[in-house]
Amino acid sequence: MFEALHHGVLGRALKNGLLQVRWWDVRDYADNKHRTIDDKPYGGGPGMVMMAKPLREAIRHIQAQRDKPNWVVYLSPQGTLLKQPGVVRLKEKLSTHNLVLLCGRYEGIDERLIMSMVDEECSIGDYVLSGGEFAAMVVIDAVARLLPGVLGDSTSAEADSFSSANKGLLEYPQYTRPEEDEGMRVPEVLLSGNHEAILRWRNRMALERTLKKRPDLLNSAQLSAEEKEILAELTGDENE
Numbered sequence: 001m002f003e004a005l006h007h008g009v010l011g012r013a014l015k016n017g018l019l020q021v022r023w024w025d026v027r028d029y030a031d032n033k034h035r036t037i038d039d040k041p042y043g044g045g046p047g048m049v050m051m052a053k054p055l056r057e058a059i060r061h062i063q064a065q066r067d068k069p070n071w072v073v074y075l076s077p078q079g080t081l082l083k084q085p086g087v088v089r090l091k092e093k094l095s096t097h098n099l100v101l102l103c104g105r106y107e108g109i110d111e112r113l114i115m116s117m118v119d120e121e122c123s124i125g126d127y128v129l130s131g132g133e134f135a136a137m138v139v140i141d142a143v144a145r146l147l148p149g150v151l152g153d154s155t156s157a158e159a160d161s162f163s164s165a166n167k168g169l170l171e172y173p174q175y176t177r178p179e180e181d182e183g184m185r186v187p188e189v190l191l192s193g194n195h196e197a198i199l200r201w202r203n204r205m206a207l208e209r210t211l212k213k214r215p216d217l218l219n220s221a222q223l224s225a226e227e228k229e230i231l232a233e234l235t236g237d238e239n240e
């Protein structure tokens with residue numbers, strides 16, 4: 001499944017050694033010849049549950065091979081919802097820890113393993129996936145974009161939606177050639193070469209589309225007096 005990581009920006013980063021991703025198959029830590037790692041839930045109910053012991057062995061084995069301590073993140077729909085500040089925090093963790101992304105399957109993992117070995121639980125959204133692998137890849141991709149050298153232009157992650165440099169707002173709209181597409185023209189200001197005017201326009205558009213698409217983000221955005229004024233103007237427009 002993790003083959004998907006070897007493409008595009010992330011593929012290049014892996015090739016250039018800007019980050020390392022390794023994976024371990026928990027079946028290698030099973031204590032039976034059938035390599036079984038799941039069993040029925042106590043108390044009955046549907047599905048199977050991943051057993052604590054093979055996972056514990058796997059996590060200890062990973063730790064024994066590493067110079068930095070593990071920071072074990074269990075990908076789980078019950079975890080804290082992952083947002084950009086959480087991604088930044090995980091990226092910062094990498095300077096002192098190795099991230100171990102624990103992917104569940106079936107009905108999940110024996111609670112005792114979570115209690116004893118997991119440092120945090122992380123959800124990528126309020127829906128249920130069949131396994132943690134896609135969620136782990138989401139985390140890896142989002143964290144990798146913030147590592148030095150991964151994006152060609154280091155300012156590109158800063159301009160992205162949700163970034164703190166962008167005050168947690170959505171990014172302004174983007175256009176590329178041609179200047180006209182099916183009768184729709186690129187906004188004139190972007191063709192003007194006036195960098196100050198472009199910056200002002202982008203700032204206003206970021207506020208406008210955040211207000212339209214994700215007004216909840218405005219509650220925590222640290223806006224300047226000027227931006228607050230623009231927002232008041234935009235809200236006025238909306239109410240008219």
Ligand SMILES: C[S@@+](CC[C@H](N)C(=O)[O-])C[C@H]1O[C@@H](n2cnc3c(N)ncnc32)[C@H](O)[C@@H]1O
Nearest residue numbers: 075076077104107108123124128129131132135
């Ligand atoms: C079918 S789910 C188990 C769901 C569990 N029975 C529950 O209701 O909380 C199997 C695995 O997928 C992963 N998973 C599912 N949804 C996820 C989400 N939204 N975010 C992160 N991981 C998720 C977890 O690793 C989980 O152990």
